[in-house]
Each structure stands twice: as C-alpha cells, then as structure tokens.
Amino acid sequence: MSDQTRPGVDRAVEQPSGSFRWLLVGGGLLLQFSIGAVYAWSVFSGALEDAEPFQLTKVEASLPFTVTIAMIFIGSYLGGRLQDVRGPRVVALAGGVIYALGIILASFADSGDELWLIILGYGVISGFGLGFAYIVPIAMLQKWFPDKRGLITGLAVGGFGFGAVLTSPVAQWLIDRDPDQPTSAFLPLGIAYLVMSLVGASIFRNPPAGYVVPGTTAAAGQAEKAAVTHDYTQGEALRTPQWYLLTAILTLSVSAGISLISQAKTSASDIAGYSVSGAAAVVGVLAIFNGAGRIVWAAVSDRIGRMPTFALLLGLQGICLILLPHASNAAFFFVLAAVIYLCYGGAFGTMPATAGDFFGVRNAGAIYGLMLIGWSIGGVFGPLLTSWLLGDDAxxxxxxxxxxxxxxVAVALTVVTKLPRPRTSTADPAGGVPTR
Incomplete structure (x- = not known):
C-alpha cells in the first residue's frame, strides 16, 4: 500500500518531524481527558439519589454507569476495525461527537421518571462513543512510537484515567449551582467534551508507510520490525491461544481492581473509620493513582517485560485485597488502596503495548479493540461478585x-503466556499478510 493510499496518512506529513509525533500525544491526551470523565459518575449518582425530583435508589443510580461500561466493548470493537480501514482521525472525531451528544441528551432528564433518558444518553450513546474513540489514540500512537511502545500507550490511557480527576470538582461545582437538577450539569460538560474531542482528534493521522523514528536509521527500523512477527490480522490473532490468555489476564486484573473501586467510599468508612467527607476525599485522591498507574506500569513493562509486569500487577492486587479488610489504620488502608488503584490502571496502560508485541501494530485497533471485552466483563463481574459476597452484613x-x-491464582496465566512462534514469511506482492 502506498503512502498516498494508506488510511489516515496526510501527504503533508510524509516526512514528519520528531516533534510532530509528540503533538499527536497532546491531541490524544485531550481526547482521553474528555471521555475519561465517565469515571466521575459517582458525583452524579449521589446527587441523583438526593435530589428531590429524582430520589433514585442506589441500584437505579448505578445503571447509567453500568450500561456505559457494557457499551464500551461494542464501540471499541467497531471503532478499532474502522480505524484500521479509514484511519484514526475520522473515527476519533465521530466517537468524540457521539460521546458528547449522549452526555448532552442526558441533560434533558428532569425527574426520576426520565431515568431511561439518562441511561440512553449517558449509558448507551456516550458509552458507545467512548469505546469508539478510546481505541484510536492507543492504536495510532503505537505506530508513531515503536521505540517507546509501553510508555506511549501508558500516556495515552493515562489521560483517560485522569479525566475523572479533572472533571469531578467541576461537575460538583455545576451540580451545587442547581442541586435539585443535577442533570443540568451535563449540558455544559457535554459541550466542553465536544470541543476537547474535536480539537484533539483533528490532528490525528497514521505515519507514512516505512516510517522510521527520527534519529534512527532505516536499517534499525527494519531490524526492529523483524524482531516482532508479521502483523496479524484480527482473524489470525483470534486463532492463537495468546489472544485468549491476554484477554483473560486483562479481565481478571480489571475484576480485582474494580472490586475495590466499586466499594471504595463505603470500604474506607467501614474498615478504616473515615468520615463520610473524608472517605469522599480519599476516593478523589485515589483516582490520581488510577491515572498514574497507566503511565508508570507501562514504562516499567518496557524495562522488565510485559508478562513479569502483569505478574506484579496481579500479585500486588491479590496481596493488598487480602490485607485490606484488616487495615483499620487509616494510613495503612490508604496505602493498600493506592497500590490497588495503581495496579488497576497499570493493566490498561500495559496491555495495548503487550498486544502490539504479540500481534504487531498494523491491525492493533481491531485486535485490541476486541480484547477490551475483558474490560466490560471485568467491569460488570467484579462489582457484582463483590456485592454478592459482601451481602447484607458487609x-x-x-x-x-x-x-x-x-x-x-491468575498470576499463573502470566507464566504460560508466551509470544506466538515466529512465522517464516514471504512478501506478498499485493501487500497482503505474509504467508507461513
């Protein structure tokens, strides 16, 4: 495929400068900040329970967020496939617009009788748009940064993790202006998300074919490509046991971390004796560790390897979860919870680069987009299992x-998960996938 016909490549950047790829990182972060605001839902759920026109139960107030997480996989799967064909810019722009419009639609609900409208807007529509846009900068930036794959994907999803940190105080301020209509905050937030998404995604594009990182030689770039196997198609990846092992690792890591995240506020109060306001503040600070973990652990994986990193992520979460119920000391509870949040974010920061190592980056959008089913499964299974085990007696x-x-126990998966066997390939004159 020539540079001129490669999806998402602009002829104006056929020979991009070294600084241009960092500009793309900035655009990716701006997009991820906006869609990552979804993790600020707890601010709205509490307000919807208390506001006189709504008076939602805890289950009802959790439904929009649950639906959002479930919809992420559908959006990421379709967005990943489409961006591999049409390029990153058009998909990211579409995802950002869909996400923002869903948030704006939810602003028109003015009572508990219109919970369905919040679920439709915030849950179904914005959840789909979130997934549609989320996968794009992750897949795109791996192609621009083959020399820093772990770090750069960590930065890309780190922006998502920090989205709630930035949004929560703003959302709370907007809700406090009209506490009886907390949904009114969705309108200005939706408009802000729309602007941020459009600005960030407008510069997205894939590197030209044969792109070499500035400061390296073409020979070095080719040697790097040869060290990986050929770029798998989605169908080929799904025929390997590695795809299922990686998805299982992601699912179990998400389930472990989100089991605490879903109960963090009440756990801080019941276990460590935090006041209601103190527990809320702790949850806000812990969100910083969620974002930071995506960057820190991804960078660590570049140094010690992907599977050793996942072994640490799962092992640390397991140990900290076992110790957590006995952490009556407030400081000890916070340290354990911070490690869990750090590792929860770390799985999202490390897995995109891992998928790129295993299957190549040409079809990263489709392959990793489908792998995010682990996010949806873990995001639903973890909280449900935790609630059931807690029971009425906490x-x-x-x-x-x-x-x-x-x-x-899941650490064992990291031991048996190895890179696919190298494949002897011959060039396909039509530009297709190499053969065995």
Whole structure:
C-alpha cells in the first residue's frame, strides 16, 4: 500500500518531524481527558439519589454507569476495525461527537421518571462513543512510537484515567449551582467534551508507510520490525491461544481492581473509620493513582517485560485485597488502596503495548479493540461478585479475600503466556499478510 493510499496518512506529513509525533500525544491526551470523565459518575449518582425530583435508589443510580461500561466493548470493537480501514482521525472525531451528544441528551432528564433518558444518553450513546474513540489514540500512537511502545500507550490511557480527576470538582461545582437538577450539569460538560474531542482528534493521522523514528536509521527500523512477527490480522490473532490468555489476564486484573473501586467510599468508612467527607476525599485522591498507574506500569513493562509486569500487577492486587479488610489504620488502608488503584490502571496502560508485541501494530485497533471485552466483563463481574459476597452484613473479609486469592491464582496465566512462534514469511506482492 502506498503512502498516498494508506488510511489516515496526510501527504503533508510524509516526512514528519520528531516533534510532530509528540503533538499527536497532546491531541490524544485531550481526547482521553474528555471521555475519561465517565469515571466521575459517582458525583452524579449521589446527587441523583438526593435530589428531590429524582430520589433514585442506589441500584437505579448505578445503571447509567453500568450500561456505559457494557457499551464500551461494542464501540471499541467497531471503532478499532474502522480505524484500521479509514484511519484514526475520522473515527476519533465521530466517537468524540457521539460521546458528547449522549452526555448532552442526558441533560434533558428532569425527574426520576426520565431515568431511561439518562441511561440512553449517558449509558448507551456516550458509552458507545467512548469505546469508539478510546481505541484510536492507543492504536495510532503505537505506530508513531515503536521505540517507546509501553510508555506511549501508558500516556495515552493515562489521560483517560485522569479525566475523572479533572472533571469531578467541576461537575460538583455545576451540580451545587442547581442541586435539585443535577442533570443540568451535563449540558455544559457535554459541550466542553465536544470541543476537547474535536480539537484533539483533528490532528490525528497514521505515519507514512516505512516510517522510521527520527534519529534512527532505516536499517534499525527494519531490524526492529523483524524482531516482532508479521502483523496479524484480527482473524489470525483470534486463532492463537495468546489472544485468549491476554484477554483473560486483562479481565481478571480489571475484576480485582474494580472490586475495590466499586466499594471504595463505603470500604474506607467501614474498615478504616473515615468520615463520610473524608472517605469522599480519599476516593478523589485515589483516582490520581488510577491515572498514574497507566503511565508508570507501562514504562516499567518496557524495562522488565510485559508478562513479569502483569505478574506484579496481579500479585500486588491479590496481596493488598487480602490485607485490606484488616487495615483499620487509616494510613495503612490508604496505602493498600493506592497500590490497588495503581495496579488497576497499570493493566490498561500495559496491555495495548503487550498486544502490539504479540500481534504487531498494523491491525492493533481491531485486535485490541476486541480484547477490551475483558474490560466490560471485568467491569460488570467484579462489582457484582463483590456485592454478592459482601451481602447484607458487609462481609469485607470474605469478599476481598476471595477476590484477592483469585488474583493471585491468575498470576499463573502470566507464566504460560508466551509470544506466538515466529512465522517464516514471504512478501506478498499485493501487500497482503505474509504467508507461513
């Protein structure tokens, strides 16, 4: 495929400068900040429970967020496939617009009788747009940064993790202006998300064919490509056991971390004795570790390897979850929770680069987009299992110990997961996938 026909490549950047790829990182972060605001839902759920016109139950107030997480996989799967064909810019722009419009639609709900409208807007529509846009900068930036794959994907998803940190205080301020209509905050937020998404995604593009990182030689670039196997198609990746092992690792890591995230505020109060306001503040600070973990662990994986990193992520989460119910000291509880949040974010920062190592980056959007089914499964399974184990008696020891043991057992998956066997390939004159 020539440079002129490669999806998402502009002829104006056929010979991009070294600084241009860092500009793309900035654009990716701006997009991820906007869609990552979805993790600020707890600000809205509490307000919807208290506001007189709504008076939602805890289950009802959790539904929009649950639907959002479930929809992410559908959006990321379709967005990943489309961006490999049409290029990153058009897909990211479309995803950002869909996400923002869903948020704006939710602003028109003015009572509990219109919960369905919040679920439709914030849950179905914005969740789909979120997934549609989320996968794009991750896949695109791996192609621009073959020399820093772990770090750069960590930065890309780190922006998503920090989205809630930036949005939560703004959303709370908007809600406080009209506490009886907390949904009114969705309108200005949706407009802000729309602007941020359009500005960030407008510069997206793939590197030209044969792109070599400035400061390296073409020979070095070719040697780097030869060290990886050929670029797998989605169908080829799905025929390998590695795809399923990686998806299982992601699912179990998400399940472990989100088991605490879903109960963080009440756990801080019940286990460590935090006040209601203190527990809320702790949850806000812990969100910083979620974002930071995506960057830190991704960079670590570049140095010690992907599977050793996942072994640490699962092992640390398992140990900390087992200790957590016994952390009556407030400081000790915070340290354990911070490590869990750090590792939860680390899985999202490390897995995109891992998928690129295993299957190549040409079809990274489709392959990793489908792998995000682990996010949706873990995001639903983890909280449900935790709630069931806690029961009416708040049995934290039973709940967190059980999930901690599962995380420790899951370390075994990192031992048996190896790179696919190198494939002897011949050039395909039509530009297709090499053959065995």
């Amino acid at each position: 049995a934290y020891t039973v709940a967190y110990t059980t999930i901690g043991v599962v995380a420790l």
